[in-house]
Structures are given as C-alpha cells and as structure tokens.
Amino acid sequence: MTSGKKTKATRSSVAAARSSVVANKPKPWGTIVAVIAVLALAGGVFGYAYSQISAKNAREAALAKWVPSDSNKDPSSQISGVVKKDYPAGKHVQPTQRVAYDQSPPFGGPHDGFWPGCNGVVYPKAVRTENMVHGLEHGAVWVAYNPDKVKGADLDSLSKKVSGQPYMMMSPYPGLDKAVSLQSWGHQLKLDSATDERIDEFVKSLRQNQYTYPEIGASCDAGGPGQFDQDNPPPFVADKPGADAVPMDGGTAATSEQPGAAPQQQAPTGQPSAPASGTPSG
Template sequence: MASGTKKKPTPKKVAKATRGSVVTKRGVPWGTIIAVVGVIALAAVVVTYYLVQSAPKRALAEWVPSASNPDPSTKLSGIVTKTYTGSVHVLPTERVAYDQSPPFGGPHDGYWAACTGIVYPTAVRTENMVHSLEHGAVWIAYNPDKVTGDALNKLKAKVTGKPYSMMSPYPGLDRPISLQSWGHQLKVDSADDPKIDEFITALRQNPNTHPEVGASCDALGPGAFDPSNPPPFDPTPPGKDAKPMDYKGSGGTQQDMGKPSTAPTS
C-alpha cells in the first residue's frame, strides 16, 4: 500500500460527524424563546390590567352590605345616623322644619326628585330630595362657593348615570361636601376623600337602611316633579307654618311607589 493513500472513514465515524454537524447547525432556538417570552409578557399585561381595573372594587369590598354586616357605613369616621319614620308626606306648597342641614330623613314632599344618576345644576327643593332618600338613593350636596373645577367634575363622575344617585348644589352648606342617604349623613372637605365611595357603596340601595325597598327613582314628569325644571331650593328659614319633624302627613298627597293617592292620607 502506497504511503500517500488515505483510509476511508468507517460508517460509525461518518454518522458521528453528521450528528455533530446537525447539532452545530441547529444553534439556539431563538424563535421558540421569543414566542415564550411574548406569551409571558402578554400574560403579565393581562394580569396587571385586571389588578389595576379591579383595585377600586377590591378596596371597597368591605363596604358592601351583607347578612353579617347589614350597615357597613357605621364604621365610617364622622358618620351621623338618626332614625326617621317613612311615608310621611307634605304638599308641594308646604315646608318642613328639618332638624338637619341638609336633611336626611323626616316628612317630605309626596313627589320624589328624580334620582337616576342626575346632576342638578341648581339647588333643588329639599322636601323632594328627601323623598328620594326614602327610596334608597344617595344625595351628594356641595357648597357651590367651595367646590368648583376639577373637584366638582370628580363628584359629577360619581353620580352621572349611576342608578339611585343624585347631586345638587346646596347654598350655605357648612362643609364643602355632604352625603345623604335615609337616616345617614357624612360631611367631608375634599372630593378625593375615599369615604365618599365607601359611603355610596355601603348605603346606595342598601335594603337594610331605607324604608321603601324597590321604590322607583324615575322622573315623574311635568305636574309632579320635572327634572328639567325642578322646584327651586328655598334658602330662607322655615316659617311658623312649617311642618314639624313629628308631623303625621298632609291630606291629598302623592302616595309612595309612584301611585297617585285615591283618598287623602292621614
């Protein structure tokens, strides 16, 4: 055999060299890695979005009424509560000598103020607003001299389009903001106060805290209560003919639940 003749590689050596070449050509699976990273990133975005969006609801969870906690509002610092008799009506021409300002219970007009997420631009007759509280609404009153601009817009956002909610200016209010539900009141100084949302969550349509569960908040319309032209707020002190808080009701007034009276109430 000549010294310059090369030996042919054996089949085993050929197979080994081929496998080594394939491994070298495969390299790092960048496509798979990029796909996995993309899936993880998308999942992170979804989870983050959920956490951000659900944060307000989770923060307010303890203020939702339950069988074991029928009135969570009692935990609120500064809350004022009183017990009032419901279904005591006065005529549209009569006033009530309320014991609170703004009032949050007691005798009231037979026609309720529309409370379907309405922001009234002007102050509304108190006797109508109180009737809406009896139906489970929350009323945000504010001092128009102290709440303007961004603060006013923040309050509006809490009411606009929200069922069983209403808002109106209340001239002469002793604090910037006052929240009312039947038998409950909370006054705060800032539209950013978290107690506003806590009050609303605890008391709006809370079946344990208002007399007429299921009663309507819809507008009654012209001749009764027209939300586009509501009866105006009277800033003057009630006269001697104003009805006292223990009044039993006037004859011929509108009955509750939206049904006109067929006979004078006692």
C-alpha cells in the same frame, strides 16, 4: 493518493469559504430590534392590565365589608363621622309648603309628596329640599356639595360616582358647612374633601340598604311634568322657613304611592281631605 488529498483539500476550502460568508453576513439588527420592541410592548401592556385588575380587585375587597347582610345590617356604623337619627316615614307636605328641618341638609322627616328623579341624576342647580328628602325614603343616596368649595376636577370626580348609577342623586347645596354631605334615610356624613374614601363606603353601605330605609321597592323615576320634572325641577329656597313651616312632627300620612301617578294622602284629623287632582301627596 494525490487525488484524494486534493479532494480533501478542496472540501476544506469550500467549508472555509462558506464559514467566511456566514461570518461576514450582516446580522438583521432591524428585525431583532423590532422583535424586542414588540415583546417589550406586550410585556408593558400585560403588566398594565394586570396592575389595573389587581387594583380593581383590591378596591372590591376593601369595599366588601360595607355590603349589608343579615349579620351586618348597617355597615355605616363602622364609618367615622356618620350621624344617625330615626325619622317616621310617609309624612308629606304640599308643593307650596316648607318644612322646618332639624338638619341641613336634611336626611329624614316630612317631605313633598313627589319624589325626585334619583336614578343617577346629577342636577346642575340646587333643587327644592322637600323633594330631595323623598328620594331618600325610596332608598337613594343624595350627594350634596358646596358649589363654592367643590369645583373642577373634584366636581367631575364626584359626578362620575353618581351619573347613571341607580338610586343616586347629586346637587349643589348653597351654604353647606362642609365641602360634601352624603344623605340616606336617617344617615348623614359630612366631609371636607370630594375625594374622601368614605364616600364610596357610605354609598356601598346605604344605597338601597333594605334594613335602613322605609319604602322597599319604591321607584326612583321621576313622575315628569306636573309632578316632578327632573329637567326643570323646583328650585332650592335659601331663606329660612317661616313661622308657617311644617314642623318635624307634622305632615300628613300617605296612603299609597304609585310611580307615575299622583300619590294619595290622608288629611290630618279635623281637616278636609286634600283634592286628588294635582295633589302631590304620596
């Protein structure tokens, strides 16, 4: 009996000793803190990613109403401030001629036979207006801005909307009466701010909108030197057109346009045909 009691007592002592060791063993606080930090970081990354995806989805959903369709051919009709005018297409002028446009910037009417590079080109200097209007006829949106009013972060933000985007072009427009003016064929929207949400709505509604521009499928790649060199484009002319300027109902009718080649035009009745060589008349 005594032996049994000793054995039991011994076991109890061993168990108590083990419990004491376990109780006195320091907790791995470093590991615990590291695990908590990793979990917190993972949660933060997940939360940020989720918020970004949610914000993107919200933006896309908000812009969905501006997508053209058979039942909504011109979504820009719902954008406050958009001005619309009907212009006949395919009326061209020579590189030495100017047009007495009825709007500034213009968004339709006679224009130079060579179209500008309008596949996401951000021109650092103002470009000849008669060329830029031709890009609108091809389905592009032209973002013009007043260089005295749009600078720094606003200019960077505006450029990012255009740079590298198909059928988009941007250039300064000296003397513009607003900070920003958006043009597509027959449409214009002038804004006081380069961050106005209507910029995205206008672009979504009208860039390559098959229901609103004349030359479906026309190229936005510039012809290059001898036609339109987007690295050295013809400069903007600030002076008002003279008495010899082509009126809004003038210009000559184009017969064809071939990307990379000099477009042809039909001379006005009673005048000799323009020479084909070097004639930018399409």
